C-alpha cells in the first residue's frame with residue numbers, strides 16, 4: 021500500500037523555540053485549533069471523557085493546555101454515533117483546550133480478552149456489553165474524527181516491550197502498513213495525525229521503524245510507542261534516546277504512556293516534547309503523592325498523627341488546607357475526597373514540573389538543573405524513609421540482640437538491624453524475593469533440580485534464612501536425584517532466633533532445618549545437606565567446600581561495609597575454582613564495578629520490588645553461561661561513564677585510574 025498523499029492543510033504547527041546546551045532537551049510550541057501548547061508538555065489523561073475525579077473548575081485551575089481521550093473506551097461507550105450527533109468531545113465535556121486521542125491500539129491489546137489480530141485489524145469482545153467488535157485503522161481514525169481530537173494517533177499493533185525479535189518485527193511491519201492506512205483514512209480531516217515508532221527494545225527495529233515512518237509523507241508528529249510495558253528503566257531510556265535522534269527535528273515527539281516525574285525529566289533530557297500517563301490520578305487513588313519531599317505513601321501509619329502539610333512547597337488545596345493525617349484518614353477510609361485532593365495535587369506537581377523544565381530550557385539552565393532535579397525526583401519519602409519505621413505490634417520479645425521485628429508498609433514482617441535501621445527484605449514479600457532473585461535465576465540450581473548435576477551453594481548472610489529455605493523448599497517439593505549442599509554463613513544468629521520466636525509471620529521458618537542449625541547440627545534429607553558456618557563469612561569461606569552458586573545477601577554497604585568492598589570480592593573470586601554464579605540484590609554501579617575489577621563477568625538480574633535490576637556475577641563462565649545471562653554491555657558502560665559514583669568509597673584515590681583500566685579492558689566488553 022502506498023502512503024497517501026495529502027493536501028497543503030497544516031493541522032498543527034510546531035515551532036522550536038530553544039534547545040538546551042549539553043542535553044537534547046528542547047522547548048517548542050504547538051499551535052492547534054484549540055489553543056497553543058507549550059512544550060515539553062504533560063497531558064493529563066481523560067480516559068472516558070473525564071480526567072478522573074477532577075471537575076471542570078479544577079482542570080481550569082490546573083491549566084493543562086491539552087488532555088488525552090481514549091478512543092477504545094469512548095468507542096465502547098457512548099460510541100461513535102453519539103459523538104457524531106453531539107459534534108465531538110470538546111463541547112460535550114466542556115473542555116476548551118486541545119485534545120489528543122490514542123488509537124485504541126494499546127487498550128485493545130492490553131484490556132480486551134480474546135483479541136485476534138489479522139491484517140485487517142483486531143477483533144475483540146467488548147468489555148462493556150460483550151459484543152464482538154472489529155477495530156481497524158479506518159474505524160479507529162473514523163472514531164477519532166468523530167471525537168474531534170486535535171491530534172489523532174495511527175492505529176498500531178502493540179506488543180510487550182520484552183517480546184522476542186520475530187514477534188516484534190512482525191508487529192512493527194504491521195504497524196507500518198496500518199500507519200499508511202490510517203494516513204489514507206484521515207484524508208480531508210482538519211485534525212493532525214501522529215505516527216508511532218515501534219520495535220520493542222531492539223535498536224535495529226527502532227531504526228527501521230523510524231526510517232519507514234519518516235519517509236511516509238503527511239504525519240504531523242511522531243510518537244515512541246511500546247514502552248512502559250515491561251522493559252527496565254535503562255531499556256526505556258536507551259530506546260527513547262535512540263529514537264529521538266532518528267526523528268525529524270521540526271516535528272513534535274511524543275513518548276506514549278510514560279511515566280513518573282523521573283521518567284518525564286529523563287524523557288525531556290532525551291528530546292521528547294509530549295508525555296501522558298495515568299499515574300497522577302491512578303496513584304492518588306492508592307494514596308500516593310509526588311511531592312518536593314519525595315514520593316509519599318499516605319497509607320502508611322507514620323502519617324496517622326502527622327499534623328503537617330502533605331507538601332510544604334505546594335500551594336494546592338490538599339497541601340494548603342489539610343494535614344497529612346487528615347489525608348491519611350481519607351485514604352484509609354477510601355473517601356473519594358482523598359482521591360480527588362491527591363489527584364489535583366499530583367496533576368499540579370506534574371504540570372508545574374513541566375513548566376519549570378520549559379523555563380529552564382528557555383533560559384539556558386536545563387543542563388545545570390537536570391542532575392539535581394533527577395536525583396530529587398527519584399527520591400521516596402525523605403521525612404519518613406520507607407522500611408525504617410517500626411510498626412510491630414507491641415508483643416513480648418520482639419527484640420533480640422541487635423535485631424527487632426518490624427512490619428513493612430506493605431504488611432510483611434521483617435527483621436530489622438536496630439543500630440542501622442536497615443530491614444532485611446524491607447519492601448517485598450521476603451519469600452517471593454528469595455525465590456525469584458536467588459533460586460529461580462540460577463542455571464546451576466535449575467540443573468540440580470532437574471537432576472543433571474550435584475551442586476554446592478554458599479548462602480552468605482543467613483539472616484532469617486529466607487534464601488536458604490526458599491532453595492530447600494524448591495528441592496523438597498520434588499527431590500531430584502542430584503545432591504544439593506547448602507553452606508550458610510552468619511556471624512550473628514539472633515535474627516534467625518528472633519524469627520523462630522515468631523513463626524506466625526515467618527511461615528517459611530516452620531521447618532526442621534533452622535532448629536538443627538541452631539543446635540550446631542547439619543540438616544540432612546536425601547541428597548540435601550544444609551550446614552552453618554558460624555562466624556566471619558570471609559574467613560569461613562576459605563574452609564568451606566567450593567561453591568557453584570553464591571547467594572550474596574549481607575546487609576547493605578551502609579551497614580556491612582566490609583562485605584561490599586573490592587577486597588571482599590577479590591577474596592571471594594580467589595576461592596572460586598569453577599563456573600560460579602554469584603547472585604546479589606544490589607545493582608549499584610560501584611558494586612558492579614568492584615565485581616568487574618575483581619575478575620567477575622557481570623550480568624543483569626531480574627527486577628525485585630522497587631529495584632529495577634539485581635545482579636548476577638559470574639566467575640569462570642562457560643560460553644553457555646554467557647549466552648544465558650544478560651551480560652552487561654556497552655550501554656551499561658556508557659551509563660556508568662555518566663555515573664557520579666563509579667567506584668566505591670573503599671577505593672583509594674591513587675588506585676582509581678588503574679582500576680578504571682582494569683574495568684575498561686574487561687573481556688566482557690569484547691563479546692560480539
Ligand SMILES: [Zn+2]
Pocket residue numbers: 330331334335336337338339340365368
Ligand atoms: Zn499540593
